[in-house]
Amino acid sequence: MNRVAETKNRELKKLHVRAALPKYFRIGAGVVLALTVLAIGIGFYKARNNAEFRMKGFPTSLSKDVIASVNGYERREVEGDVVKYYIKADKATTFADNHQELENVYLQVFADDGQSFDQITAQKAVHIPEENKNFTGYFAGDVNIHTRDDLKVKTEQVTYRRADETAAADEQVEFERENVRGKAFGAVVNVPQKKLELLRDVEIETFETPELAASNVRQSLIKAGYASYDQLNEKIDLNSGVQATFNSSSGTADVNSNRAAVYLVEVTEGGRDVKKLELFENVRISTRQSDGKPTNIESGYALYEKDIDRFDLRQGVHIVTVEDEKPRNITSVDANYEQRNGKVFLEGNAEITQGSDLIRGDHITAELYPNKKLKSSVVLGNAYLRQAVPDRTTEVSGAELNAAFNENQHLQNANAIGNGTAVLTPANAVDYSKVTMTAPKAIRVVFKGEGLLEQMFTDGRTTIQLDVPNGSTDAANKRVTADTVK
Numbered sequence: 001m002n003r004v005a006e007t008k009n010r011e012l013k014k015l016h017v018r019a020a021l022p023k024y025f026r027i028g029a030g031v032v033l034a035l036t037v038l039a040i041g042i043g044f045y046k047a048r049n050n051a052e053f054r055m056k057g058f059p060t061s062l063s064k065d066v067i068a069s070v071n072g073y074e075r076r077e078v079e080g081d082v083v084k085y086y087i088k089a090d091k092a093t094t095f096a097d098n099h100q101e102l103e104n105v106y107l108q109v110f111a112d113d114g115q116s117f118d119q120i121t122a123q124k125a126v127h128i129p130e131e132n133k134n135f136t137g138y139f140a141g142d143v144n145i146h147t148r149d150d151l152k153v154k155t156e157q158v159t160y161r162r163a164d165e166t167a168a169a170d171e172q173v174e175f176e177r178e179n180v181r182g183k184a185f186g187a188v189v190n191v192p193q194k195k196l197e198l199l200r201d202v203e204i205e206t207f208e209t210p211e212l213a214a215s216n217v218r219q220s221l222i223k224a225g226y227a228s229y230d231q232l233n234e235k236i237d238l239n240s241g242v243q244a245t246f247n248s249s250s251g252t253a254d255v256n257s258n259r260a261a262v263y264l265v266e267v268t269e270g271g272r273d274v275k276k277l278e279l280f281e282n283v284r285i286s287t288r289q290s291d292g293k294p295t296n297i298e299s300g301y302a303l304y305e306k307d308i309d310r311f312d313l314r315q316g317v318h319i320v321t322v323e324d325e326k327p328r329n330i331t332s333v334d335a336n337y338e339q340r341n342g343k344v345f346l347e348g349n350a351e352i353t354q355g356s357d358l359i360r361g362d363h364i365t366a367e368l369y370p371n372k373k374l375k376s377s378v379v380l381g382n383a384y385l386r387q388a389v390p391d392r393t394t395e396v397s398g399a400e401l402n403a404a405f406n407e408n409q410h411l412q413n414a415n416a417i418g419n420g421t422a423v424l425t426p427a428n429a430v431d432y433s434k435v436t437m438t439a440p441k442a443i444r445v446v447f448k449g450e451g452l453l454e455q456m457f458t459d460g461r462t463t464i465q466l467d468v469p470n471g472s473t474d475a476a477n478k479r480v481t482a483d484t485v486k
Contacts, residue, residue, distance in 0.1 A: 053126060053140050055157040055170050062126070065096035073102065077133050082114035084133050085162065089125070100127040107137065109162065109191075116148040118191055120160060120167070134162040143169075149194055149231055151177045153187065165191040173198070177231070179207040179272055180264070184227070194231035202227040204236065206264070208273055220246045220274055222262065234264040234272065246274060250309060250340065251289035257302075258282050277304040285311070287339060295372060296320045297337070309340035319344070321372035326355045326409070328374060332364070342368040342375070352377065354409060356388040361401070373409055378402045387411045389450055392432075395423040396445060410450050416443045424453065426469075434467040437485070458485045 073092035077084040089102035105125040110117040123141030130136065137160040145153040145167055155169040166188060173187040175196060186199030198204075204222040225240025242260040246253045258281035265275040279285075285297040285304075300315025313319075319330040319337060333348030343366070346352075350364040352374065359366075359374075362381030369375050379385070383401035387394050389410075396403075398416030406412055416422065420443035426432035437443060441460030448454040464480040 053124075053138055053157070055138060055140075055159050055168075057159060058126075058138055059128070062099050062128075063095040063097040066093055067096055068094040070094075079133065082112070083110050085109045086117075087127070098129055101125070102127060105139070107160075109165065111148060118145070118147045118165070120145050120158065122158070130163065132163075136161050145189060147189065147191055149177070151175065151189070151196060151231065153189060153196075155187070167191075177229075180229075181205050181207075182222075196229040196231070198227040198229070200225060202238070204229075206272065206274060208267075218247070220244060222260075224260070234266070236262040236264070238262065242279070244277070246277070246306070248306070251287060251292075253285060253287045253304070255279060255304075256282070256284040274306050276306060278302075279304070283313075289339070292371065293322045295322070295339070299335075309338065311335075311337040311339065313337060317346070321368070328372065329353045330366070342370065342372075344368065350379075356386070357409070358384070358386045359401075359403065360384045369407055371407075373407060374405050376402070376404045383416065385411075385414055389452075391427055391452075393425045393427070394445070394447075394453070395421075395425070396443065397421045398443070408450075411447050413447065414445045417441070420458075422456065432469060436465040436467070438463050439485075456485065460484070 070092045071090065073090075074086075074088040076086045086108040087102070088106050090104040091102070093101045095101075102125040103123070105120075105122055107120045107125075108117045109119075120137070120139060120143065122139035122143040125140070126138040128136045128138075139158040139160065141156065143155050143158045145151075145158065152175065153167070153169070154174045156171050158167050158169050160167045168189075169187045172183065172185055174183045175181060175187070175198075182198070182202065182204035184198035184200060184202040188197040188199070189195075190197070202222075202224045204227060205218045206220045206222075207217065208219050222236070222238065222242070222244040224238035224242045226238070228237045229235075230237070238260040239258075242255070242257050244255040244260070244262075246255070255277065257279040260280065261278040263275045263277070264272040267273045279302040281300065283297070283299045283302045285302060286294045287297070288294045296319070297311065297313065298316075298318040299313040301313070303312040304310070305312075313335040315334075317330075317332050317335040319335065321328045321330070330344060330346065330352050332346035332350040335347065336345040338344075344364070346364040346366070348362065350361055352359040352364060352366060354374065359377050359379060361379035361383040364377055364379050366377045367375045379401040381399070383399065384397045385395065385401055385403055387410075394411065394414075396414040396416050398420040399418030401414065401416045403414040404412045414422075418441070420439050420441070422435075422437045422443050422445055424435040426434060437456065437458065439458035439460045439462040442458065444455075444457040445453065446455040460483075462482050462485045464485060466478040466480075468477055
């Protein structure tokens with residue numbers, strides 16, 4: 001009996017072990033998974049600063065035969081008494097083809113005087129020597145470039161060529177020079193020419209002073225598909241869809257065009273300001289002064305001079321000033337718009353319209369009220385003015401014409417010089433006569449109130465034509481001729 005019981009117990013234990021096997025496998029798999037994740041994490045942690053070389057043009061046929069390995073590496077190349085470059089690294093590994101792999105590298109490349117220098121730092125570098133003490137350096141991992149002109153560039157991968165002193169980056173780049181900074185995807189730094197090319201997705205910020213840059217109070221934000229910053233000429237060329245916003249004490253301006261050029265000027269030591277902005281093709285500008293409503297500008301070309309707040313506009317100009325329910329539309333072939341002074345100079349097929357009111361001529365000089373409403377105009381060549389009020393429409397034309405408006409935009413006076421004509425057309429043609437006045441020298445018309453005619457003066461042999469109302473059967477048209485009329 002005891003033997004039978006023992007046999008049964010052994011069989012039961014075997015069954016329990018078999019039943020628990022899935023549980024043991026699950027526990028084991030969990031432990032293995034945890035150890036795997038831990039190993040991967042440790043690997044990532046150890047390799048977090050182990051940057052890889054992935055730039056375009058990186059050589060793939062370098063030797064793998066190590067001939068030397070040095071910790072605390074330093075090297076200084078000298079020509080005569082002039083230092084050409086200095087390089088140091090935590091570790092340098094030299095291979096059979098004389099290329100070197102460097103860790104935590106610091107490079108100085110000196111100017112011809114052997115005094116000023118450019119510097120590059122990175123986690124890793126591959127140094128390939130060339131003739132005439134030149135070399136190509138491939139830098140990877142937290143790359144920082146600081147040129148002798150105080151241009152700072154940060155990126156992850158850089159190819160530097162000592163022969164032409166250029167550094168090329170194929171990835172995201174951040175740059176800064178005093179109060180100008182920005183970012184782009186891909187860049188080329190040309191040290192001798194003092195030029196920075198930004199290859200794609202460009203974003204540039206400017207600040208009035210380095211102090212404001214530190215506070216992130218920016219003066220302008222510029223975006224484009226491509227940009228080139230010429231430090232010698234303080235010029236930024238922009239291409240492939242330009243968008244920009246400029247801020248000043250007088251207001252803001254939003255700008256769009258196909259191409260543009262930004263000209264900078266040094267106003268304080270280390271501080272640059274936007275002096276002027278040149279825009280090409282499909283120009284769109286929206287300016288706003290203080291809390292006023294926007295002025296919208298369209299043209300084929302524009303030059304904005306920031307210090308005098310002046311726009312030189314060409315190739316089909318359209319300006320819209322909005323302050324009330326009647327926006328003013330200003331069009332011409334070319335124009336100069338002095339925003340701060342409230343003056344507009346129009347050349348070629350010039351027109352100013354406001355609702356049904358119109359001023360037209362070959363050339364127009366207009367002065368605006370501070371709220372952008374029309375204050376006065378001088379028209380030269382094929383001059384024409386029309387103003388409509390509820391009772392009548394007044395039209396004045398001549399070789400030259402000047403007119404003045406009150407702040408409610410009602411005509412105060414209009415003077416036509418040279419073959420002048422004035423026509424008063426009543427809104428109710430049944431009760432009132434139409435008046436047409438012509439004079440070879442001049443016609444002066446004075447209004448009161450909301451466009452009510454007060455006085456008319458002529459100079460030269462004058463003809464006045466009165467056309468009777470349409471509803472009158474017993475009245476006749478009348479014509480008066482005189483040397484002058486008042």
